[in-house]
Amino acid sequence: MADVTLRKVIKRYEDVEAVRGIDLDIADKEFVVLVGPSGCGKSTTLRMIAGLEDITDGDIMIGGDVVNDVPPKDRDIAMVFQNYALYPHMTVAENMSFGLRLKHYPKAEIKSRVTEAARMLDITDLIDRKPKQLSGGQRQRVAMGRAIVRNPKVFLFDEPLSNLDAKLRVQMRIEIKKVHQKVRTTTVYVTHDQVEAMTLADRVVVMNHGRIEQIGTPNDLYHSPATRFVAGFIGSPAMNFVPCKLEEAGGRLQIRLSDVIAFPLPAARAARYQAVARNDKLLLGIRPEHITDARSHPQPGVETFDAVLDVIEPMGMETLIYFLIEGQEVCGRVNPNAGARAGAPLRLAVDLNNMHLLNEVTGVVL
Amino acid sequence: MTSVVMIDKAAPTRNVKYGSMSRDRTWALRWSYFFLTLFAIFSLVPPIYMLITSLKTSAEISAATNPWWVFHPTLQNYVELLSSNQFLTFFRNSALVSIFVVTITMLISVPAAFALSRMRFWGSATLATGVFLTYLIPDTLLFLPLFKMFAVFGDWTGIQLINRWYVLLIVYPTLTVPFCTWIMIGYFASIPKELDEAAIIDGASWFQTLTRIFIPVALPGLIAATIFAFTVSWAQFLYPLVFTTSTDQLVLPVGIITSLIKGDVFNWGQIMTGALLGAAPPLIIYAFLMDYYIAGLTAGATKG
Numbered sequence: 146m147a148d149v150t151l152r153k154v155i156k157r158y159e160d161v162e163a164v165r166g167i168d169l170d171i172a173d174k175e176f177v178v179l180v181g182p183s184g185c186g187k188s189t190t191l192r193m194i195a196g197l198e199d200i201t202d203g204d205i206m207i208g209g210d211v212v213n214d215v216p217p218k219d220r221d222i223a224m225v226f227q228n229y230a231l232y233p234h235m236t237v238a239e240n241m242s243f244g245l246r247l248k249h250y251p252k253a254e255i256k257s258r259v260t261e262a263a264r265m266l267d268i269t270d271l272i273d274r275k276p277k278q279l280s281g282g283q284r285q286r287v288a289m290g291r292a293i294v295r296n297p298k299v300f301l302f303d304e305p306l307s308n309l310d311a312k313l314r315v316q317m318r319i320e321i322k323k324v325h326q327k328v329r330t331t332t333v334y335v336t337h338d339q340v341e342a343m344t345l346a347d348r349v350v351v352m353n354h355g356r357i358e359q360i361g362t363p364n365d366l367y368h369s370p371a372t373r374f375v376a377g378f379i380g381s382p383a384m385n386f387v388p389c390k391l392e393e394a395g396g397r398l399q400i401r402l403s404d405v406i407a408f409p410l411p412a413a414r415a416a417r418y419q420a421v422a423r424n425d426k427l428l429l430g431i432r433p434e435h436i437t438d439a440r441s442h443p444q445p446g447v448e449t450f451d452a453v454l455d456v457i458e459p460m461g462m463e464t465l466i467y468f469l470i471e472g473q474e475v476c477g478r479v480n481p482n483a484g485a486r487a488g489a490p491l492r493l494a495v496d497l498n499n500m501h502l503l504n505e506v507t508g509v510v511l
Numbered sequence: 512m513t514s515v516v517m518i519d520k521a522a523p524t525r526n527v528k529y530g531s532m533s534r535d536r537t538w539a540l541r542w543s544y545f546f547l548t549l550f551a552i553f554s555l556v557p558p559i560y561m562l563i564t565s566l567k568t569s570a571e572i573s574a575a576t577n578p579w580w581v582f583h584p585t586l587q588n589y590v591e592l593l594s595s596n597q598f599l600t601f602f603r604n605s606a607l608v609s610i611f612v613v614t615i616t617m618l619i620s621v622p623a624a625f626a627l628s629r630m631r632f633w634g635s636a637t638l639a640t641g642v643f644l645t646y647l648i649p650d651t652l653l654f655l656p657l658f659k660m661f662a663v664f665g666d667w668t669g670i671q672l673i674n675r676w677y678v679l680l681i682v683y684p685t686l687t688v689p690f691c692t693w694i695m696i697g698y699f700a701s702i703p704k705e706l707d708e709a710a711i712i713d714g715a716s717w718f719q720t721l722t723r724i725f726i727p728v729a730l731p732g733l734i735a736a737t738i739f740a741f742t743v744s745w746a747q748f749l750y751p752l753v754f755t756t757s758t759d760q761l762v763l764p765v766g767i768i769t770s771l772i773k774g775d776v777f778n779w780g781q782i783m784t785g786a787l788l789g790a791a792p793p794l795i796i797y798a799f800l801m802d803y804y805i806a807g808l809t810a811g812a813t814k815g
Contacts, residue, residue, distance in 0.1 A: 197712075216711075226708070244713035247713060
């Protein structure tokens with residue numbers, strides 16, 4: 146059992162509060178990703194779990210034991226750092242076995258563990274090299290190997306892929322996922338890259354300003370964000386936010402974006418927003434993939450409108466389009482054959498079944 | 512074949528040296544060679560003059576011949592000096608003092624530098640600056656108060672330190688420890704923070720982090736500091752002159768001066784021989800550790 150629990154954990158540096166009382170339950174064998182912009186407190190949280198930072202207040206438990214005052218070496222954790230932090234004077238094998246040698250494991254046991262980890266990470270041929278003879282990706286594998294051979298209760302990853310180029314990052318991402326599927330160790334992974342968070346995590350923890358904004362599975366966060374921050378942070382291109390008004394028209398609830406653009410809400414949405422005050426400052430949140438070129442067969446909840454395109458970005462399998470609604474730039478994704486041209490009008494469709502309505506003042510998704 | 516000729520024709524017409532070195536760089540290089548030559552001559556003339564003089568007899572030294580030429584070369588000075596017990600005693604004292612001082616210095620300054628650069632504790636930054644400022648105090652200011660302290664210490668405890676060669680083991684580290692600590696702080700500071708964090712998570716204690724990670728990684732710096740400590744204690748003149756007087760307690764630099772200058776009679780041949788022989792050990796150490804030493808002085812400037 147190696148669940149990790151954080152209870153009202155606070156970290157204060159002199160007058161700055163980096164982590165403002167977070168509660169988090171990480172189940173045994175779970176892969177949890179902490180994600181957020183820089184300075185959101187995600188790395189600090191990870192370092193507190195590792196024991197590299199003292200906690201100002203609250204409790205951290207690993208496997209049910211409070212570890213607030215337990216030094217890092219006794220927490221039975223392993224950490225992978227952004228800059229690899231390999232010992233430059235040791236070979237790959239020595240790097241990986243350092244922790245075991247310090248704990249005086251028998252030689253045969255060390256050898257078998259190192260061999261096994263090297264095989265899993267496909268670095269068997271590099272075992273006698275020094276770190277400076279390795280590429281970035283290889284170094285990161287060794288850093289992971291060093292964590293694996295320890296067979297710890299918890300793996301901690303601190304932005305491990307940030308120093309790699311884009312292609313290698315995708316490759317290593319898959320590698321990390323494979324390793325986790327094999328060893329099934331509880332993992333806490335910190336990144337600022339929401340794609341990494343979405344692809345790796347069993348559950349994602351979105352942090353902002355030292356607080357947890359939302360915890361959920363990648364799909365939860367994507368489809369039912371709780372706040373404007375999460376809605377805007379997860380997904381690329383980001384979700385569009387357009388100021389709007391709720392109003393009644395002919396007994397039906399409709400949403401008005403401008404003098405000319407107003408859409409009747411689908412029944413399910415209308416029921417949900419019935420209680421929302423009509424004069425609140427509201428935002429319509431809609432992801433780019435839900436603004437497409439209008440198709441000939443109308444579907445329930447999909448409304449059409451005309452827009453003059455500002456910029457188009459052909460991506461190959463789709464074309465990104467940008468246009469303005471009441472001065473607000475909006476992004477959509479259309480079929481490359483839809484005939485989108487910059488400066489030209491295009492008939493677009495918006496899928497209101499996937500819309501979000503947000504309170505502009507509180508940032509809460511309604 | 513034709514293609515090769517064509518490539519030759521396409522080659523640049525100007526006279527290319529050292530690849531595509533620019534005109535500016537060529538000139539810069541010429542100037543640097545000029546000044547390096549000048550500097551080499553400037554610094555090599557004294558030892559060459561010493562070598563020439565050491566190969567002469569006293570008669571030839573005082574004769575009005577060309578001082579830059581040896582007309583009757585002899586190794587007599589070397590033979591006399593190396594067979595004199597006194598000189599060998601000086602040499603032994605110097606060697607003992609230097610080896611002990613280097614050991615003491617390293618044992619103090621390496622852990623001190625590690626603590627000051629890594630174990631953040633109250634006042635550690637101030638202390639680190641303080642260590643460096645200590646080095647800026649001229650040695651010449653300190654020998655009188657130190658002498659007085661040792662005298663008083665001798666009166667109180669009956670343990671006589673003055674006029675014993677080992678008093679230098681207490682005195683020299685006051686010069687070497689601050690500077691070596693400062694060098695090592697710079698070295699340890701250039702080691703990424705994650706490296707000791709990784710070691711700590713791997714289960715290393717502070718002491719193991721120092722011995723298993725920091726010392727091997729900062730080896731060039733350690734060697735630079737060692738060479739520095741050795742040079743300082745080997746070449747020190749003022750302190751041994753003040754603190755030791757009996758012939759059997761003297762170290763080489765003081766010994767040569769006191770035993771080879773008798774009244775107003777200067778035994779130049781042997782003085783030069785002694786100085787040359789005395790300069791040999793640091794030279795040999797430099798020669799062997801030069802690569803490390805250079806790496807040591809330049810590391811930290813770039814990402815090691």
